[in-house]
Amino acid sequence: MVSQITPEDVFFSHPSDPTSAKAPRAAQAAGGSVLNSNDGGRGPSQPQRMRLAPHQGACSQTFIRGNTVVQLRPPRHRIDVRVAAAARRVLGELVPTVPVLERTVPRPVSAAGMEPWLVWPASWGDGEIIPHEGDEGGTNDDRDRWLVYTMSRMPGQPLSVVLEQHHVNSPREYGGIGPDNTPTLDIENLVRSLARDLFARPIGQHVHRGQLGEGRRIPLGRIGSSFRERVVQLGEELPARFRPIVNEVEPALDHIEQLPWVVTHGDLCPQNILVDLVENNDSRSGDAGSERVTVVLRGIVDWAEGEWLPFGVGLYGLETLLTCRHCRGDDDKMVIDYRPDADALRKAFWDELNAMLPWLCNKKKRQAVEYARLLGILLWHGFAFDDGALNRVVNEGDPRDEEELAKLDLFLLGKSRDQKDEMQGKDAAKRRGEREGEAKESAQTERTGVKL
Incomplete structure (x- = not known):
């Protein structure tokens, strides 16, 4: 603004x-x-x-x-x-x-x-x-x-600023565009801190669904009071490729609601995560390029969109932390993709969370949390913000929605926009081939009929 x-x-x-x-x-x-x-x-x-x-x-x-x-x-x-x-x-x-x-x-x-x-x-x-x-x-x-x-006033600087500087200064092998002998940015400590402090700690003061709502001590927010209706709307209006995910989540809503309800950040993104940087050398190597800068969590700001939601819904925010942006070579368009170390960071996050919350080892509860995570991604990226209106499902072809659709492709289908474009190109070529084959077969049938 x-x-x-x-x-x-x-x-x-x-x-x-x-x-x-x-x-x-x-x-x-x-x-x-x-x-x-x-x-x-x-x-x-x-x-x-x-x-x-x-x-x-x-x-x-x-x-x-x-x-x-x-x-x-x-x-x-x-x-x-x-x-x-x-x-x-x-x-x-x-x-x-x-x-x-x-x-x-x-x-x-x-x-x-x-x-x-x-x-x-x-x-x-x-x-x-x-x-x-x-x-x-x-x-x-x-x-x-x-x-x-x-x-x-909180200490630290926004993670978004740190990541932008990292992209400019860091080695190419870590997703940056700088020389190969510059320090690398280590966010594993940050990811573990978020698992421990932002996600596991609120479980100690959770509430149950029956304690929320009108006339209760704790109110239901805009999302918590309407996510069933929103899931139905997503199933009807999202592009068709996402609807199988919606169809998986919708039958699981009862199980999601039975999870602990915790205070949840409503806009967990790098702009609202404050961090400090700590320089340290990697003792495993004597190369100058082995220097690493550790990102340390200092605060989480902007709770205006926060509310009580089932545990796991807030995990939508983890996905954004595991992404990076890079220019696509053919047209210099910015593309969102996972970081090269995203799998290792995801494992570190869940290792920390499982250690803090042993009940996640229960298969049924872990499955409910996974559905809650998918629900969070659908809600946060499937609806356009529109200055807080949160009532319009993102639409293919609307330039305002390109980034949210790219995130849905990546977070739900595991495909970057480059991969999606390539697949769409292959699908289109396959459909053209099928149509051409059908046309040839039809023409052959007509010629055979004439001969008869």
Whole structure:
């Protein structure tokens, strides 16, 4: 999303003069107050520098103020603090503190070239808080006021940034485009940490399906309350090659619902996984190219789409971590494929998870978890996000859906788009051959009839 803020509501000084007193004086002259971490941002004080976060999400606008994150969200992308609180309770310091809804502000508009020195204007005062219950947001609300949340700032950098740098700098044999003597990126530690902390740990505070829903202590979210209807819709509207998978999952829904229900991240992708890098040398080899950089998990952010779901549904996120992107030679189109070490990383993940959850050795329970994993892939990549609408099944031929269809091909059928194109080409050639054979046979029959 383009960085946005209401120009009339922002006062700033030139970035080359960050200590300038003009900004607070200008704010006070206009009736504004400055945001200060010592008073919670609610009263006039000395200015506290607040800047746009370097990495922005698609559904919010994020600022950093010291050790605090200030995030603006339209009502349709509000945070369910009950889920955020559960995630914090279960995962501890791996997730931010529970977001606090501070106030609402007028809907931001584009402000290109906005300076990073911001103060909290009086017009951002205590606006009417939009109620949560029964309010699904929407364009009218989005035009009126946005929600302002504060939460703790997490350490680390997004895994997406690390992977992009790795692609540029790493040896070709590991999927990069750099020279062969550069360090390799080791994410096995990260994969094991996710198995242990993000997936196994919530089992300790799971609930059963009967404890969820209307009138219960724990609500059902958008996916948890509708995945049966969504599976039916997928079976009717997904491209035909995916429907056998849907037909396998649908009869297993009862078994999936009997699994423990755990707090589940709703957008587990490299952008929302924060990591640090630790350099280490591989003692098994003296070559310079044996240097490795280990990726260490520091946090999981953006729980706005999170909810309670059956254990295993959240495993959709593992698949994305095992992929890489590369250019297809013939037209320079980006293609999604599994990493060269994907099988080894998958084994490491399941080794760790099995060690933490011995009940996965039960064949029936493991099968239910596998169906839950397939369900998660179908739900997360079979429906277009469409700014949070989540009601349209991805469609072949729609350019907006190309990436999700490519992921479904890879995650469900084990074929990259290159392989799919090749197979489609072979199938088309086979069908042409069959049609040509039928035409020749028909012509031969006609000639034989004429002779008779």
